[in-house]
Amino acid sequence: LxxxxxxxxxxxxxxxxxxxxxxxxxxxxxxSRLQQGALDRVSAWKSRYGPKMPLAVDCxxxxxxxxxxxxxxxxxxxxxxxxxxxxxxxxxxxxxxRKQKIVSLPLRQLAREVDIPVWVVDLRHDLTHGxxxxxxxxxxxCDVVLDWLRKMYWNRQLGNNLCEExxxxxxxxxEVETNAELxxxxxx
Numbered sequence: 001l002x003x004x005x006x007x008x009x010x011x012x013x014x015x016x017x018x019x020x021x022x023x024x025x026x027x028x029x030x031x032s033r034l035q036q037g038a039l040d041r042v043s044a045w046k047s048r049y050g051p052k053m054p055l056a057v058d059c060x061x062x063x064x065x066x067x068x069x070x071x072x073x074x075x076x077x078x079x080x081x082x083x084x085x086x087x088x089x090x091x092x093x094x095x096x097x098r099k100q101k102i103v104s105l106p107l108r109q110l111a112r113e114v115d116i117p118v119w120v121v122d123l124r125h126d127l128t129h130g131x132x133x134x135x136x137x138x139x140x141x142c143d144v145v146l147d148w149l150r151k152m153y154w155n156r157q158l159g160n161n162l163c164e165e166x167x168x169x170x171x172x173x174x175e176v177e178t179n180a181e182l183x184x185x186x187x188x
Contacts, residue, residue, distance in 0.1 A: 056153035084138035085127040
């Protein structure tokens with residue numbers, strides 16, 4: 001029984017650890033050309049994986065897409081605010097809704113529980129219910145959230161996938177498949 005459980009594999013959208021790591025580095029490199037390549041790869045993953053795509057990957061891609069659009073100079077300030085705004089609202093909503101149990105808790109409390117700065121929740125509130133904030137604040141919110149995603153998701157994936165010398169590629173791949181499947185439930 002133990003042997004058969006070990007042989008069970010999880011199907012993931014990426015080819016292996018190398019592709020996973022390449023996309024992570026591409027997303028966070030700061031070079032918009034390389035970021036666009038990583039975004040294209042994430043889009044391919046999403047077409048294969050659909051709703052099973054880890055929320056962290058999806059949110060990271062949405063926020064990086066905003067930064068790429070911003071650096072292109074093709075969008076006006078108002079359009080960028082809306083673009084960043086949607087990505088930030090989705091991030092806060094998707095991350096905190098997993099913490100919502102039967103009882104509805106305030107978003108600020110939920111954000112504190114997962115170490116999201118409260119001002120990011122306030123920014124989400126302004127984007128959703130109030131006057132649109134300045135572009136500079138949206139950019140700062142994006143950077144803070146991307147840093148949070150890197151620490152809370154991407155670095156953990158990388159850390160969990162570091163193999164001792166002598167482990168073979170198959171073992172590495174099994175670890176990537178197990179760890180990279182971290183989804184919203186695991187964030188709790």
